[in-house]
Amino acid sequence: MQYDFEEILETIKMTEIEHFDIRTVTLGISLRDCVDRNIEVTKQKIYDKILKYGKNHVKYASQIERQYGIKIANKRVSITPASIPFDSFKLDEFVEVARVLDKAAAEIGIDYLAGYSALVQKGMTNGERELIKSIPIALSETQRVCSSINVASTKAGINMDAVLMMSDVIKETAERTKDKDSIGCAKLVVFCNVPEDNPFVAGAFHGVSEPEVVLNVGISGPGVVLDAIKSAGKIDLQQLAEVIKKTVFKITRAGELIGREVASKHGIPFGIVDISLAPTPAPGDSIGDILKAMGVEDVGAPGTTAALAMLNDSVKKAGLMASSSVGGMSGAFIPVSEDQAMIDAVERGNLSLEKLEAMTSVCSVGLDMIAIPGDTPSTTIAGIIADECAIGIINDKTTSARLIPAYGKKLGDYIDYGGLLGKAPIMDVRNLSSNNFVGRGGRIPAPVRSLTN
Amino acid sequence: MFISYFGKLKGKKVKLSESEIRAIAMQAINELGDNANPELVKEVVEKAIKNSEYVPIPETQSQTTGRVILTSFGLNHPGIVSNVTKVLSDANCDITDLSQKLMGDFYTMIIMLDISNSPKDLSEIQNDLNVVAEKMKIKVYLQHEDLFRFMHRV
Known part of the structure; x- marks a missing residue:
């Protein structure tokens, strides 16, 4: 037989037992040709374009799912950062745009559409300022629209005025969606060094250098890596790195295959495969469990950052070998609410915000x-965001903050969204003021790239 | 340089070079002059394309081959192979390889198939097999071969 018994059974085990799935196939659509001086015409153009390219997205993905027996968890759409084509719009008009995006997303049967975004790491245009101000209204009055704002980059530094503005926006979004545990904030990400081809919502958008339409894929698979590490037993770290790489190689190859096939069904170019390990609240599908299987007692124990660094690096090495189209975030996600082992660690008091911050300096996001x-x-939130951005600009990596200041909730309470967003305990934030630092405003200059000590 | 013309010329997509498009446009201008209207333009363009040697763009074919792999396992009992293979022969699938192993009370069976001559598509055969799987209380998975090639062969 062309394939070994073991090879075939390994694949079946991955898809059927270890939760290996494709986390998302994301259709990137340029909206740069949708602007018109008449808002009604603009809305019609946006709606028509998303439907033109997206109407079969869910259907095609489902067909590929059946063909290969691999589940595709999410089918999503990303668009050009809305502030770019619609720069002449005012706040109210941006909200109108968000509503029509929501309507188009519902029509094509997807749960999230991302790209209500702006890139303001160096400064803001009038349109970008209007878009940022409209975010609380847009996210509270729509269900499917996700927003991301890039406020810092290694080349530009940290735009502290934008950081301050975003922390107010986060607070206001939390208040406007207080009936649903401040869910608006789960759809809003503040970035440093944002990738332009990331398929993972809420931070996805269709970058300015992307083609008219493109299909990007985000793989998943913490469960597969977890089982591989567990069955490897007591081996040294170099051997463990090999085990992780071999496993990630295989899931990346599967991810690329699925992406290319969905793109080919659409008749559009295939973009990238994002090799991130993305956890879900399902038992075993957890980055926290991987770190524990590597040997730390609980997430947050000394050694956690080193284990995560090694995991992240092995994922990247294997992914790059497996595919020539690696992009996006490509690493390991460490969300709290979406990962049961992380939730447990926070509940037990083992994982603090400060340890999580340290871990973000070696993981793929933030x-x-x-x-x-x-x-x-809000100035404390600005301080947290600024810290994350500092890690990003100095280490030349993507970092982000998706913080939920849950309205009316305090330490010991929970937010619970169900589904993939999961549930999270409220974490302790140090009661020290950042006011006088972040309140200075302006921009932290771009960092030096030599003398790297 | 080629650009694609995605019109509905007899339901086919065609690929034309820029110079060919220019030639067709000039022909239409010469033939129609001031009488141009949408129907007449369409007629002239269709005629011109029919007379030129255009390259039709093949419709997107995602499934490269008809080779699929069937994996089945469960508690061993008589009739499993015959029930599964009956579905396959009814669907005119060609079995190119078959192997099976017993581990205690459990069996594992792997069949390589070619479904290119089958009147049914992959999902229809999957549906038929699911009926058998439920009846026999076994698991049956049918997946395109590309998946295994991508994951286990460099």
Whole structure:
């Protein structure tokens, strides 16, 4: 037989037992040709374009799912950062745009559409300022629209004015969606060094250098890596790195195959495969469990950052070998609410915000899906965001903050969204003021790239 | 340089070079002059394309081959192979390889198939097999071979 018994059974085991799935196939659509001086015409153009390219997205993905027996968890759409084509719009008009995006997403049968975004790491245009101000209204009045704002980059530094503005936006979004545990904040990410081809919502958008339409894929598979590490037994770290790489190689290859096939059904170019290990609240599908299987007692124990660094690096090495189209975030996600082992570690008091911050300096993204007390001052939120951005600009990597200052909630309470967003305990935030630092405003200059000590 | 013309010319997509498009446009201008209207333009363009040697763009074919792999396992009992293979022969699938192993009370069976001559498509055969799987209380998975090639062969 062309394939070994073991090879075939390994694949079946991955898809049927270890939760290996494709986390998302994301259709990137350029909206740069949709602007018109008449808002009604603009809305019609946006709606028509998303339907033109997206109407069969769910259907095609489902067909590929059946053909290969691999589940595709999410089918999503990303668009050009809305501030770019619609720069002449005012706040109210941006909200109108968000509504029509929501309507188009519902029509094609997807749960999230991302790209209500702006890139303001160096400064803001009038349109970008209007879009940012419209975010609380847009996210509270729509269900499917996700927003991301890039406020820092290694080349530009940290735009502290934008950081301050975003922390107010986060607070206001939390208040406007207080009936649903401040869910608006789960759809809003603040980035440093944002990738332009990331398929993972809420931070996805269709970058300015992307083609008219493109299909990107995000793989998943913490469960597969977890089982591989567990069955490897007591081996040294170099051998463990090999085990992780072999496993990730295989899931990346499967991810690329699925992406290319869905793109080919659409008749559009295939973009990238994002090799991130993305956890879900399902038992075993957890980055926290991988770290524990590697040997730390619980997430947050000394050694956690080193284990995560090694995991992340092995994922990247294997992914790059497996595919020539690696892009996006490509690493390991460490959200709290979406990962049961992380939730447990926070509940047991083993994982603090500060340890999570340290872990973000070696993982692929940043402080993700972290619930904090609703009365956290916006300048403290700005301080947390600035810290994340500092890690990003100095280490030349993507970092982000998806913080949920859950309105009316305090330490000991929970937010619970169900589904993939999961549930999270409110985490403790240090009661020290950042006011006088972040309140200075302006921009932290771009960092030096030599003398790297 | 080629650009694609995605019109509905007799339901087929065609690929034309820029110079060919220019030639067709000039022909239409010469033939129609001031009388141009949408129907007449369409007629002239269709005629011109029919007379030129255009390259039709093949419709997107995602499934490269008809080779699929069937994996089945469960508690061993008589009739499993015959029930599964009956579905396959009814669907005119060609079995190219078959192997099976027993581990205690459990069996594992792997069949390589070619379904390119089958009147049914992959999902229809999957549905038929699911009926058998439920009846026999076994698991049957049918997946395109590309998946295994991508994951286990460099």
